[in-house]
Amino acid sequence: MKWRVIDYTENNAHMNMAIDEAVSEYVAKGGPPTIRFYGWKPSAVSIGYFQSLEREVDIKKCDSENVDFVRRRTGGGAVYHDNKGEITYSVIAKEEIFPKDIIASYKVICSWIINALKSLEIESEFKPINDIIAGGKKISGNAQTRRKGVLLQHGTILYSLDLEKMFSLLKVSDEKIRDKMIVSSKERVTCVTNFGNIERDRLYRAMLAEFSKGKEVFFDSLSKEEIDMAIELEKKYKSKEWNCLK
Amino acid sequence: MRIEEKIKGGKLVSIEVSDGRVVRITGDFFAHPEELIGLIENELSKIDPKIGEENIANALEKIVKRENGEMIGISPTDLARIFLKAIE
Numbered sequence: 001m002k003w004r005v006i007d008y009t010e011n012n013a014h015m016n017m018a019i020d021e022a023v024s025e026y027v028a029k030g031g032p033p034t035i036r037f038y039g040w041k042p043s044a045v046s047i048g049y050f051q052s053l054e055r056e057v058d059i060k061k062c063d064s065e066n067v068d069f070v071r072r073r074t075g076g077g078a079v080y081h082d083n084k085g086e087i088t089y090s091v092i093a094k095e096e097i098f099p100k101d102i103i104a105s106y107k108v109i110c111s112w113i114i115n116a117l118k119s120l121e122i123e124s125e126f127k128p129i130n131d132i133i134a135g136g137k138k139i140s141g142n143a144q145t146r147r148k149g150v151l152l153q154h155g156t157i158l159y160s161l162d163l164e165k166m167f168s169l170l171k172v173s174d175e176k177i178r179d180k181m182i183v184s185s186k187e188r189v190t191c192v193t194n195f196g197n198i199e200r201d202r203l204y205r206a207m208l209a210e211f212s213k214g215k216e217v218f219f220d221s222l223s224k225e226e227i228d229m230a231i232e233l234e235k236k237y238k239s240k241e242w243n244c245l246k
Numbered sequence: 247m248r249i250e251e252k253i254k255g256g257k258l259v260s261i262e263v264s265d266g267r268v269v270r271i272t273g274d275f276f277a278h279p280e281e282l283i284g285l286i287e288n289e290l291s292k293i294d295p296k297i298g299e300e301n302i303a304n305a306l307e308k309i310v311k312r313e314n315g316e317m318i319g320i321s322p323t324d325l326a327r328i329f330l331k332a333i334e
Contacts, residue, residue, distance in 0.1 A: 049280050052260075052272045075276035075318070077258075102276075102318055129257070129276070129319055145278050246272050 001097075003217045006036040008087070008204060013044035013068035016088070018233035020154060021073060022226045023092045028148040031223070033093030035211050037204065040081040040088070044068035045169050048076040048143065052246045058171050067169055071243050072154075074143035076130065079156060080166040085191070087204055089113075089211065090154040095146055103128050106142060109153050113140050116157075116210040120203065122195045130155075137190035157207065158191035159200050249332040257319030263332045267291045275319035282315040290329050302326035 011019065016038055023034050043065075047056050049072055056078040062069050081088065091109050098105040110126045117124045117134060124134035132140035142155030163182050172181055192198050222230070236242050248262035250273075259273035269290040277283050286306055293302055306322035309315075 048274050050272055050275060050277070050283060055272070073280070075274065075280075077274035102316060144276070145280065147279060246270070 002032055003215045004032040004034045004220050005212060005217050006034060007219060008037040010039040010041040013040055013046060013070040014234045014237035016040060017070050017072060017237045018230040020090050020152060021233050022229035024150050024152050025229060026226050027092050028150045033097060036090045038088050039083060041083055042066050042068055043083045044081045045078060046070050046072050046081060047078045049073060050075055050246060051078060053243050056171055058169055061169055070237050071245060074145045076143035078170055079141060080169055082162055085160045085162060086156045086158050087207060088154060088156045092152050095149050095151045098151055106130055106144060110142060112211045113157060116206040119206045120198055134190055137188055139190050159203055160193045161191045247332050249328050251328050253320055253324050259320050259328060261328045261332045277317045279315055282313050285309050295330060295333050299326045299330055
């Protein structure tokens with residue numbers, strides 16, 4: 001089985017989610033299992049499928065800071081995707097390639113991240129349901145869905161952290177709680193740069209190597225069919241109907 | 247009324263029951279197919295709360311099985327318990 005690898009690209013939040021869905025449709029129709037790496041330009045907040053946009057995101061602040069916001073197809077929590085502060089991946093393949101058990105399948109894909117961090121001398125471990133922790137703190141969050149026989153897992157590896165900005169965009173009821181949450185998050189969240197002077201590109205190379213390890217891979221871009229579908233789907237991910245679904 | 251609960255070893259879930267029994271379930275949990283939660287909201291909007299937590303949980307479990315669905319971080323029992331608190 002040959003895996004397609006799509007090299008790192010940066011897109012706006014709506015297009016990123018549209019591409020993940022377009023690739024999922026392509027894989028459902030027989031397209032190759034795909035590993036994709038991407039970033040968010042501009043920086044963005046994504047919320048889980050079941051979250052309430054108005055309760056989670058300060059939309060006015062996002063607009064004034066030129067930060068996108070989008071609802072994901074996957075569950076999980078709200079995430080601030082800083083343009084330079086993380087690397088996002090998606091793994092899209094037929095369900096049967098992975099364990100049927102959801103947690104076990106998270107563990108398989110998360111092991112690729114754990115190995116990438118290990119190659120950078122960062123020890124980490126899988127923490128069910130969907131996190132990876134290093135030094136007892138979260139360094140990677142992941143989310144998965146399955147539809148039409150296709151598994152989509154996407155997730156982020158935190159490279160650097162700007163908690164003040166993160167909590168200015170995510171809704172917190174008052175300033176006192178906001179301060180407490182920043183302090184509490186500093187105790188709960190970490191990033192690659194906390195473990196040494198590691199360049200972001202080195203993290204990417206490590207991820208590329210470990211996600212490809214043991215697989216027959218070929219580098220390719222999106223097909224015309226996927227690009228056309230993504231352009232259509234981008235409208236959905238930009239729409240109020242989708243983003244205000246809950 | 248809206249009740250929010252962090253499930254032990256699981257995820258955050260909020261159930262809001264408004265006039266005319268409109269039920270809205272939100273949170274950072276996982277469920278697939280994603281439509282499963284809409285079906286559960288619909289069931290809770292018309293279920294008789296007097297049948298009790300266990301029977302409500304069973305009704306929700308039936309929907310999960312029928313839809314070949316899966317919920318991660320929450321369970322039908324959690325949803326039944328929180329729903330009854332929200333409807334009080």
